Amino acid sequence: MRTTHWLAKCFVISLPLLGLLAVVVWLNGCFFFNYPKVSHNKSVSSLSQVRVVQHFMGKTIVPAHPQRVVVLSGSCLENALALGIKPIAASKSFVSQLQRLVGPLSGIEDVDWLSPSIEKVLFLKPDLILGMHFHQDIYPLLSHIAPTVLAPPGTTGAWKESFAFTASVLGKTKIAQQVMDNYYARLTQFKAKMGDRLNTTLVSVAELRTDALWLWAKASFSGVILKDAGVARPYSQTLDSQATLSLGGGPAAYALSEELLSELDGDILFLVSEDALGKRDLHPILEQLKAEPLWSKLKVVQQEKVHEVGFYWVQFGPLAANRMIDDLERYLVKQQ
Known part of the structure; x- marks a missing residue:
């Protein structure tokens, strides 16, 4: 009786966690059976090919020159474009918005910025994911797919700091300096x-x-x-x-x-x-x-x-x- 009661109690307590656990297990399965962890193994194969960045969730090893970047916020998208990097995926709403500034932006897959599809991000095989502090709840899942960096909270007035942060993550600090030099010159x-x-x-x-x-x-x-x-x-x-x-x-x-x-x-x-x-x-x-x-x-x-x-x-x-x-x-x- 005691054993049965204990098992039932654990089952009730654990039930809300089953959904999240299923996703984690599914992610592990996808990585194990479909392809290696490109973002963590290949990108960390040489110290000259990686950097360590400090962000909202701590420190993360990222590729020195990321090629397949997924961005989950409008500011990260604009910052990346200003640095000459076109992400492979971003929110359709933000892409549409920024097209009014820079013209057509083709070839960018749509991922929701508030509740991105983990499955879609997974199969895009990114080597870097850029998000915001409010993505911390799904950070464990995202970081299991690829190195994931979350920007700290801040007002729209902190746009220079946001731009500098994105540039440091993407390894584009020299280009960022040129962009800001042009801004001040104007x-x-x-x-x-x-x-x-x-x-x-x-x-x-x-x-x-x-x-x-x-x-x-x-x-x-x-x-x-x-x-x-x-x-x-x-x-x-x-x-x-x-x-x-x-x-x-x-x-x-x-x-x-x-x-x-x-x-x-x-x-x-x-x-x-x-x-x-x-x-x-x-x-x-x-x-x-x-x-x-x-x-x-x-x-x-x-x-x-x-x-x-x-x-x-x-x-x-x-x-x-x-x-x-x-x-x-x-x-x-x-x-x-």
Whole structure:
């Protein structure tokens, strides 16, 4: 009786784990019977062919020159493309998004970014997997397929750190330095062209969302780039992360109520009116905003200095940053 009771108790406790155990056993079977662990054995065959990288889950040995990279986030995808590496797989949503920046991206298999198919990743035979901190629950499975590196959490404003991290993992630090040198060179030219107007032109940035109009503060992606560009911002967008959080927003942005539309005002307004993933039509929301009585009273509206821009003012990396600089040159330099 005691033995039976003990076995029954163990069975009940273990039942929720059977699904995960089955996947692990299946993975081991696939590796054992179908092909060797390419990512761990072949890539670690020589010290000159590997590197050790520190990441969210610890230290991992990765190929010095990975050839078959799977990425599980939009930032990792953009960073890889900026470094001249086209992954073999990424989320279809992010691929579609970035095609609006770089043109057609053929030959990239679709893997969901939140809940990627372990089976599909396995049969793609990657030699490196790049994910984010929120993939930690499936990290044991992913790392059983190939060396897996998870980026630490961070705001969109930490895009330079994210880019540098991806470059170090992919062994492309020299190319990353060239990309950033070009970024700063473009901003130096922009500042020279702006001259005395640089510190007197208030640049406002807001994003249309289905729930409200959001202001992007200095810790945001665009906030960091505008700071590098040396332009002035309205007070409402100079708030730090603690202030935006206290207003009920995130660490980089917060919602602006209709009665406070005046805080949006400036000499020029860049209005992100495009859904980042292209899934929602924001045109009706834009029309509602324009119908607000306080909207027409804004100086920036009266002077017709509102410019609708794309998602690249919100995220993710150097490709988007350069498109932002294009807009700064177009609307602040050429149209003055």
